[in-house]
Amino acid sequence: ATCVSGGLPQPTNITFISINMQNILRWNPPAELQGAEVTYTVQYFIYGQKKWLSKPECRNINRTYCDLSVETSDYEHQYYAKVKAMWETNCSRWAETTRFYPFLETQIGPPEVALTTGEKSISITLTAPEKWKRNPEDSTVFMQQIYPNLKYNVSVYNTKSKRMWSQSITNHTLVLSWLEPSTLYCVQVEAFIPGPPRLIQPSHKQCVSTLEDQASALKVR
Amino acid sequence: SLKRCLISVDMRFIEKSFQGIKRELQAKDTFQNVTVLSILESPKNIKPADVCCVTKHLLTFYRDRVFQDHQESSPQIVRKISSIANSFLYMQKTLHQCQEQRWCHCSQEATNATRTVHDNYDQLDVHSAALKSLGELDIFLAWIDKNHQETSA
C-alpha cells in the first residue's frame, strides 16, 4: 500500500542481536508513537549484491523484531537491514543498520556446565554452545566447528578462603582435585575466541559443596 | 603455509585498531552493491597453497593503492590507518622472509584471485574504492586470522 513517506519519525536503535548465529533484527518504535497501532516492514541486503530483499513474514508486522537468521545464514558474507514504520496513511523513511558481519559479530553463548562433586573434587563437564539451526531436526553444529580456536575460561571461587583462580582449557572436561572437603565452590565458564573484540556471555554461576571428609566422619562415629 | 609465516604479527592489535574506525568508514561507503574483496568471502575460492601469495599481493594492494588513494581529515582515523599501514609493512617483511624459505609460492590462480580485487577496485572512482577497501579490512583480517589460526591460539 502506498503511504506518505517521511510522514512518521523513523524506528530507532535498529540493530542485529546475534547469538550463536541466530540473527534477530530489533528496533524501538518511533519515539512519539509509543502505543499507537504502528506496523513495520523489514528488508535486508546482502553486501555486494544488487538489490534489497523482502521477508514476507516481516511485512506489516506490529512486533519490533524480525528473525533474519535464515536470510543471513551465510556467515562469511555481510548484510544490512532496514525497517520503516507505518501508521494509517503515513510511513517513516527507512532506518538502516550498520554493516553486519555474523562471523565476526555473533556472540558466543555460554557452554552448558555440569558439576559433579566428590569428597575433595569437582568434575566439570562442558557442552559446547550450538550454532543456531534452521530446523530442530537439522544436525547439530557446534560453534567450535566454526571457530576451531574457541577456548573456555573456567573461573573457580572458594567461598571459604575467598580465593578465585581461573584456567583456560580447550577440551570439555576438567577435574578439580584435592579441594577442601565440605566447602562450597562456585564455578563460572565463558567461551571466548581470540580475535576482534566480541561480546561474551558467561554461564550462570553454579555453586556446589564438596562432600564431607570420610576419614573425619569415621573418627566421629 | 601462512601458519608458519605470520607467527609474530599482532593480529589482535590490528583488529582492535580497525574496530575503532570501522563504523565511520563503512557508514561513508554508499556503494553497497560492490565488494572489493569478494574473492575472500568464500573459503573455497583460495586454496591453502595460495594463501601466502594472495596475502602478499593484497598487502601490496593496500600499501600501493588503498592507503595512498585514501584522503582522510579525521586525526583519529589517520592515526589508526597509519597504525594498520605500518603493521602491514611489518607483515610484508615477515612474509618476505617466508619467500626466501619458498613457503610463498605464487600460482596462476593466486594471481587471478588478486586480479579480481583490482578489477573490483577499478569499478569505482579511486576515492570511493579506497574508502570501500578500508571498510572491508575486517574481511581481510578475518581471512588472515582463519588461515593463521593454528599459531594464534
Add this chain to the structure above:
Amino acid sequence: NGVAVLPAPQNLSVHSTNMKHLLTWSPVILPGEMTFYSVEYQGEYESLYTSHVWIPSSSCSPTNGSECDITDDITATVPYNLRVRTTRDSQTSAWSTLEHPFNRNSTVLMPPRMEVTKDGFHLVLELEDLGPQFEFLVVYWRREPGAKEHAKVVRRGGIPVHLETMDAGAAYCVKAQALVKTIGRHSAFSQAKCVEVQGESLPL
C-alpha cells in the same frame, strides 16, 4: 610569520622499557610565559610512501613538559621517525628530529612481578599486567632433588591463574619470563618464588 624564531629542543632520545616508550628532550628555557612543545611521528610506511606526512602524537600535541609518552603512537614493529618543536602563541621553532629512527624491538624487557600463592593444594599465580602485547612463560617445579620442570604459557597478567594441584607436605617453586611475540623477544626469568603445602601425607 613566526617561523623558526624560537630555539628548537635539543637532545631528543627515547627510553623504552616493557613496551612503554618515552621520548624526552632538553627543555627550552625562555623568559616569560610557559613554553609548549609539539611532537609528531612518522612510521616507516609514511617515510617510504608518503614522506610529506607527519602525524601529531596522540598525547603531546601540544604538551608543556619535556617528555612525551609515545607508546600509543608506536604501534608496529617498524622504524619510526620522531620530531619535536617549540611553540609559543603563534611562534614556533624549527623541528628537531630524533637522530636515529626508533623501533620498538629495542625495548628493554624486565622480568614480570608475580605473586605465588596457594588455595589448599592448588598452586595459584598472579602475574603483573603488562598490557595486551605480553604473554608469559611460567616454569614451575616441586622443590626436591632432580625435580622435573613444567612449563606453561599464560596469556594474560592481572588475573590469578591455576598452575598445579600440589602434593601435601611438598614445596613448589615458580619463575616466569615476559614474552612479546610482536618483537620476537623475551625478558630474563624472574627470581623463583616458592610455597609449601602443609598437611598430612596423602592417603594411598
